[in-house]
Every structure is written in C-alpha cells, then in structure tokens.
Amino acid sequence: MKYETVIGLETHVELSTMSKLFCSCGGHSEADQPNDCVCPACCGMPGMLPVTNKHAVELAVRAGLMLNCHINQYATFDKKSYYYPDLPCSYQITQWFHPICTNGYVDVPTKSGTSRIGIKQIHIEEDAGKLVHDDWADVTYVDFNRTSVPLIEIVSKPDFRSPEEVIGYIEKLKSMLRFGGISECEEGAMRCDVNISIRPEGTPELGVRSEIKNMSSLTAIERAIKFEVARHTDALERHTETLVQETRRWDDIKNRTFAMRNKETAADYRYFPDPNLMPVVVDDEWLAEIKDNMPASIEEKTAEYTEMGLSPQDIDSLVSERKLCDLFDAVVKSGCKPADTAAWILTDCAGILRRGGKVIGELDIAPEELSYIIKTVDEGKINRGVGKKVLSAVIEKGVAPEAFIKEQGLDAKVDESMILDTVKKVVADNPKAVSDYLGGKTKALQALFGSCMKELRGKGDPNAIRELLTQEVEKLR
Numbered sequence: 019m020k021y022e023t024v025i026g027l028e029t030h031v032e033l034s035t036m037s038k039l040f041c042s043c044g045g046h047s048e049a050d051q052p053n054d055c056v057c058p059a060c061c062g063m064p065g066m067l068p069v070t071n072k073h074a075v076e077l078a079v080r081a082g083l084m085l086n087c088h089i090n091q092y093a094t095f096d097k098k099s100y101y102y103p104d105l106p107c108s109y110q111i112t113q114w115f116h117p118i119c120t121n122g123y124v125d126v127p128t129k130s131g132t133s134r135i136g137i138k139q140i141h142i143e144e145d146a147g148k149l150v151h152d153d154w155a156d157v158t159y160v161d162f163n164r165t166s167v168p169l170i171e172i173v174s175k176p177d178f179r180s181p182e183e184v185i186g187y188i189e190k191l192k193s194m195l196r197f198g199g200i201s202e203c204e205e206g207a208m209r210c211d212v213n214i215s216i217r218p219e220g221t222p223e224l225g226v227r228s229e230i231k232n233m234s235s236l237t238a239i240e241r242a243i244k245f246e247v248a249r250h251t252d253a254l255e256r257h258t259e260t261l262v263q264e265t266r267r268w269d270d271i272k273n274r275t276f277a278m279r280n281k282e283t284a285a286d287y288r289y290f291p292d293p294n295l296m297p298v299v300v301d302d303e304w305l306a307e308i309k310d311n312m313p314a315s316i317e318e319k320t321a322e323y324t325e326m327g328l329s330p331q332d333i334d335s336l337v338s339e340r341k342l343c344d345l346f347d348a349v350v351k352s353g354c355k356p357a358d359t360a361a362w363i364l365t366d367c368a369g370i371l372r373r374g375g376k377v378i379g380e381l382d383i384a385p386e387e388l389s390y391i392i393k394t395v396d397e398g399k400i401n402r403g404v405g406k407k408v409l410s411a412v413i414e415k416g417v418a419p420e421a422f423i424k425e426q427g428l429d430a431k432v433d434e435s436m437i438l439d440t441v442k443k444v445v446a447d448n449p450k451a452v453s454d455y456l457g458g459k460t461k462a463l464q465a466l467f468g469s470c471m472k473e474l475r476g477k478g479d480p481n482a483i484r485e486l487l488t489q490e491v492e493k494l495r
C-alpha cells in the first residue's frame with residue numbers, strides 16, 4: 019500500500035528584544051556567567067509580578083503580518099502548569115485561549131514548484147531555564163539566564179508531505195525572521211517540534227502521531243523524519259509494533275528516535291488565564307504603527323535593487339543579511355552609485371574580511387565612512403587602490419578614513435612631472451626588466467609598473483602611469 023506522510027511543525031523562535039518577556043533583565047546572550055541575568059520576577063520569588071514587554075508583542079505581530087496571519091487585537095496570557103527544575107514558577111506563561119496571531123500561510127519554494135503551508139497560529143510565550151549536567155561532579159546545575167526569554171511559537175497546519183518541504187519552510191522562516199529583525203535565529207534560537215504520522219494515500223483521517231521534540235539542526239530534522247516514516251510504515255505493514263501517540267527524542271549518534279513519554283493532553287497542563295497579566299489589546303492605532311514600521315521584505319528589496327540595475331548575484335548577496343541592505347541603502351542615499359556601492363561592499367569589504375578569516379555578515383563599518391571613501395575615490399582625490407588601502411585600515415584597525423588619509427599623506431596631489439621623474443628613475447634602475455620587455459617579454463612591464471606604484475606609494479592615476487611608462491621604455495627600442 020502507498021502511504022502519505024503528514025507533518026506539522028511547531029517552531030520556537032527567540033525574539034530579538036533587549037530584555038526578557040516579563041521583567042527588565044537583559045537577554046541571556048549578554049550573560050557571562052550562569053544566573054547573571056536573573057531577578058526575583060524571572061526566578062519566581064514570592065510576590066513577583068510580571069509586566070509584559072511591549073516590544074515582544076510588536077515583534078510577534080510583525081511576524082504574524084509577514085506570515086499573512088489575522089492579528090487578534092485581543093489576546094491573553096495563560097498559565098501552563100507543569101513541574102521541571104528549570105521552571106521556577108512551576109508554570110510557563112504562554113497564550114492558550116487567545117493567541118496573538120491566527121490563520122496565516124507561507125509559500126515555500128520546492129523543486130516541483132511552490133507549496134503553500136498554512137499557519138494555524140503564532141503565540142507568545144516565555145522560555146524555560148537550562149539544566150547543566152556535570153558529568154564529573156555527578157551533579158546537575160540549574161541556570162535561570164534563559165528563563166522568561168521571549169519566544170514566539172509558530173504552529174503550522176499539518177500541511178507538509180515531505181522532508182524537503184519541511185527544510186524549505188524552516189529555511190524560508192529563518193531568512194524572513196532575520197530579515198524582518200524579529201530574531202537572529204542563531205544556533206539554538208530556533209527549535210522545532212515535529213509532529214508526524216502516515217496514512218494510506220487518499221484517506222482523509224490522520225494516522226497515529228508521534229512528536230519529536232526540540233530539534234535545531236536541519237540535517238537531524240530530515241533524518242528524524244525519514245526514520246519515523248520508516249518506523250510507522252513497518253508498524254502498519256509488518257506489525258513490528260503498535261503505534262501510540264507519544265513524544266519522542268532524536269538521538270543523533272544512534273541515528274534513531276526513542277520514546278520519551280506518552281503525549282500529554284491539554285487537560286494535563288491545567289491551562290488557565292494568568293490573573294497577574296492584563297490582556298494584550300492591540301488597538302487600531304498601535305496596529306497601524308506596527309505596520310508603518312515594518313521593514314521591507316526580501317521580495318520588496320529584491321524588486322527595488324533590480325530596478326537600480328544590480329545583478330541578481332549582487333542582490334542575493336545583499337539580501338542575505340539585513341544589515342548589508344541597511345549599509346547599502348544608507349551609502350546609496352548619501353549619493354554614491356548603486357552598482358559601485360555594491361562592488362565596494364561585496365568585493366572589497368568581503369575580500370578584506372575573508373583575509374582575516376571572517377565572513378561578510380561580520381562587516382562593521384559606518385555608512386558615513388564607506389561613503390566618504392567611495393566619494394574621495396570618485397572625486398579623484400585618491401585612486402581606487404589607495405581607497406582599498408584606506409578601507410582595510412578602517413575595517414581592520416577601526417581608524418577614521420579622513421584622518422588616516424591625511425596622516426598618511428595619501429591625498430597629496432601627484433602631478434605629471436613627479437610621475438615622469440619616477441618613471442624615468444624606475445627605467446634607469448631596472449635595465450634587466452627593460453631589456454626583457456624590449457626582447458619580447460611583455461610581462462616585464464608589469465614589474466616596472468609595480469615599482470613605479472611602490473615609489474609613488476600607490477598615488478596617481480594608474481592608467482596615466484602605465485602610459486608614461488610604456489612611452490619611456492619604447493623610446494629605448
């Protein structure tokens with residue numbers, strides 16, 4: 019019999035806020051030590067009262083708008099009760115009765131076209147802490163830095179039919195959320211629970227479902243899905259086991275899933291509205307403000323850059339990182355040409371970073387600095403080679419371009435007589451290279467040109483220097 023795989027995803031994404039969801043503690047990524055970012059509120063001391071982080075709500079609404087959701091202008095926070103040592107209150111604050119966003123979709127590109135994946139809801143909730151198991155001392159520590167860090171959980175409809183769609187969806191979410199300034203989605207900041215079942219093709223009823231918890235690597239997700247499909251198929255076809263609804267854990271080393279516990283039902287969690295928190299009311303005015311502040315989407319940016327005449331490769335590279343777009347936009351706005359600016363960022367800056375073992379995403383240069391360098395080159399005050407030298411100093415040493423150019427005397431005017439003197443000196447000092455060139459080795463001219471540039475410390479118009487040099491050497495023929 020042919021079976022169809024049915025998959026739904028619950029994706030937890032850490033929001034890029036400055037502070038936690040219900041207190042003013044900073045984000046856990048700032049913490050140096052365990053339990054550095056902790057206050058009485060987020061570690062559940064008696065009498066603590068939570069206060070909702072407004073920016074977290076805004077980011078959740080923004081995510082909903084990007085995923086074509088209905089924004090519920092009345093939402094609530096509810097308590098989900100369970101006990102675990104990393105959960106100091108013995109309940110997690112989440113949105114159960116009135117989630118902030120419902121009923122959206124996202125189009126995922128696949129090899130065979132586009133798959134539309136429905137979004138059931140997006141709700142806001144707090145993260146739990148972390149248990150740190152010390153293998154040597156035979157103890158377990160608890161670290162509350164991550165406790166109450168804001169998350170959104172994006173719950174998809176069971177619309178996936180293949181691992182390829184799942185991977186495509188996660189990748190699309192990741193780039194949308196990063197681009198939209200909603201989450202950095204770094205390692206561990208995006209975790210998925212995968213719900214999976216199979217059913218005979220053509221039947222409407224869903225099969226018995228297993229849920230694989232807390233997966234963050236794409237390759238692990240793909241392998242876990244393949245393993246579960248094979249396990250479910252064996253159970254149905256060859257009666258190897260009786261399938262039960264349960265929560266399972268993926269073991270990356272053993273390359274298989276293991277049963278963790280029977281799936282809890284909602285009743286087990288005794289959901290009830292949190293009496294300490296006011297409902298979240300997103301009125302028309304606030305919603306309009308969030309919409310106004312929405313950053314352009316990847317599609318909008320792509321269209322804008324295409325209109326500017328940038329190449330598809332340059333556009334792909336720029337939209338891979340929101341901050342590259344921001345830098346590019348600011349430099350172009352200051353009056354630099356788009357294609358030229360793209361080349362400075364994607365070729366020159368990227369090259370300098372690569373030399374230092376870094377990637378373009380780590381670029382840290384102010385738009386004013388880059389714009390100053392590009393304009394100084396455009397105005398002919400320094401040539402492009404010197405411009406690159408200045409750029410390296412700015413990126414690698416953090417110097418200010420204007421001061422660096424003055425200090426090094428890089429903008430000193432080089433007049434023609436100075437170039438001619440230098441060319442004559444180089445020709446006189448290098449008789450071997452000159453005779454090689456005249457003997458037919460055209461490459462020898464490059465060495466002479468290099469010596470001229472060195473003497474002139476990179477200053478002067480390279481084309482003019484090359485022309486004068488050729489003239490001088492040719493005179494000797």
Ligand SMILES: [Zn+2]
Binds near residue numbers: 038041059061
């Ligand atoms: Zn706190």
